Amino acid sequence: EPISALDVSIQAQVLNLLMDAQESRGLTYLFITHDLAVVEHFGTRVAVMYLGRVCELADTKTLFATPRHPYTQALLSAIPKLEDDRPNHIRLQGEVPTPVNLPSGCVFHGRCPYANERCRQEVPQLIATDGGGQVACHAVEEGRL
Ligand code: SF4
Known part of the structure; x- marks a missing residue:
């Protein structure tokens, strides 16, 4: 910073x-x-991190135009815009877990609207996306998002 x-x-x-x-x-x-x-x-190239883990990696233009990870989507939806009243603003539920006792599986699962049982158990790995980036999300990998 x-x-x-x-x-x-x-x-x-x-x-x-x-x-x-x-x-x-x-x-x-x-x-x-x-x-x-x-x-x-x-x-020029951005890595989005949540609780010390990279959840998405992409060139800046692609990331801001088409965020794939639910956390990236929520982050970018929080940017204030003059031209609208932020109808697409995503409000995350829950609290950020303590880094000394990380959740099992995906560290974002307690706040993610797309979380399922696999998310609670298995750590998602970075996979390549169509736009040349990478994302660590079971929902993207399974085509649910
Ligand atoms: S892996 Fe599951 S909990 Fe984590 S961001 Fe993707 S859908 Fe949400």
């Missing part, structure tokens, strides 16, 4: 400096943030 404590205008300056340095020096950044606007503006 290298810029989270900064004023928005300073954030923009720092991001622009980083992008200039990236171009002139051919750098790669590993950028960790909760700010989805920064991710969309700055990222």
Whole structure:
């Protein structure tokens, strides 16, 4: 979260400096943030994590246009938009589990509207998606989502 404590205008300056340095020096950044606007503006490839596990990996455009994992979908639906009253906003139920006692199976199963028995028992592995990304979700793998 290298810029989270900064004023928005300073954030923009720092991001622009980083992008200039990236171009002139051919750098790669590993950028960790909760700010989805920064991710969309700055990222080229995004890994979405929940409780320390990667649940989805894709290039930025694909991820924001067609999120596949239920957690990614909920995250992106929470971005405020001026043009509508957020009719598609997904409200997750339940609480985030404690990282010292992770749930069995998929760590998201207690909050996921698509969870089934397999989700409670088996950890989903990353599988390739049509858009060139990867997602760790039994519902996607089974064609339920
Ligand atoms: S694996 Fe199951 S619980 Fe986890 S995100 Fe997919 S559908 Fe939901």
